[in-house]
Amino acid sequence: MRLSFERQLIADYGRKLVQSGLTTGSGGNLSLLNREENLIAIGPSGIDYADVSAQDVVVVDRRGAIVEGRWKPSSELSFHLALYDQRADVQAVVHTHSVYATTMACLHREIPAVHYLVAFAGKKVPLAPYATFGTPQLAESVKKHIGDSNALLLANHGLVAVGADLPQAFNVAEEIELVARIYYQACSIGEPVLVHDDEMDRVVEKFRTYGQQDNGRK
Numbered sequence: 001m002r003l004s005f006e007r008q009l010i011a012d013y014g015r016k017l018v019q020s021g022l023t024t025g026s027g028g029n030l031s032l033l034n035r036e037e038n039l040i041a042i043g044p045s046g047i048d049y050a051d052v053s054a055q056d057v058v059v060v061d062r063r064g065a066i067v068e069g070r071w072k073p074s075s076e077l078s079f080h081l082a083l084y085d086q087r088a089d090v091q092a093v094v095h096t097h098s099v100y101a102t103t104m105a106c107l108h109r110e111i112p113a114v115h116y117l118v119a120f121a122g123k124k125v126p127l128a129p130y131a132t133f134g135t136p137q138l139a140e141s142v143k144k145h146i147g148d149s150n151a152l153l154l155a156n157h158g159l160v161a162v163g164a165d166l167p168q169a170f171n172v173a174e175e176i177e178l179v180a181r182i183y184y185q186a187c188s189i190g191e192p193v194l195v196h197d198d199e200m201d202r203v204v205e206k207f208r209t210y211g212q213q214d215n216g217r218k
């Protein structure tokens with residue numbers, strides 16, 4: 001089986017995606033790029049993540065042609081491909097419809113530095129304008145707006161998180177959902193006080209230097 005390690009990880013993290021409440025059923029999707037082989041393992045389209053095994057995960061090339069697998073790849077394959085083209089540091093993409101991040105995406109609001117943990121994405125989480133799911137237009141929009149951020153809100157749709165590996169991208173998706181929830185709750189009581197821009201520069205640098213293991217959450 002081609003990319004057996006990557007395919008098992010996609011199956012494992014698919015279950016984690018459901019267990020963590022970041023998505024339900026077959027919503028959202030995950031992929032992992034093996035740069036040496038220049039191949040991508042991506043979840044299948046329309047199958048509940050709880051039921052996906054390594055064999056169900058599809059292997060495609062960098063243009064999206066199926067190399068191995070019995071199912072169709074995720075309908076969002078095109079923006080996964082676009083992200084790997086756009087960012088040499090990205091080897092994993094996690095896409096969710098997690099409720100609080102998606103709430104902000106439906107308000108067309110970026111997530112500002114309401115909590116220092118937004119640094120998992122950068123100084124804020126930017127927003128890509130709406131485009132129909134599964135289209136080249138959405139892939140273009142994602143490519144255009146990701147910048148150097150590790151997370152991006154998709155207007156009226158959801159969240160995309162990226163990382164050097166799958167645990168990292170998954171972690172970004174989880175932490176940004178937490179920050180989105182805090183932002184939502186803070187906005188429902190009053191006007192959130194944001195972390196100062198200079199301080200966010202320091203925090204982003206600290207995350208970069210010490211890695212995401214030492215982010216003050218332990």
Ligand SMILES: [Zn+2]
Pocket residue numbers: 028076095096097133157158
């Ligand atoms: Zn989606």
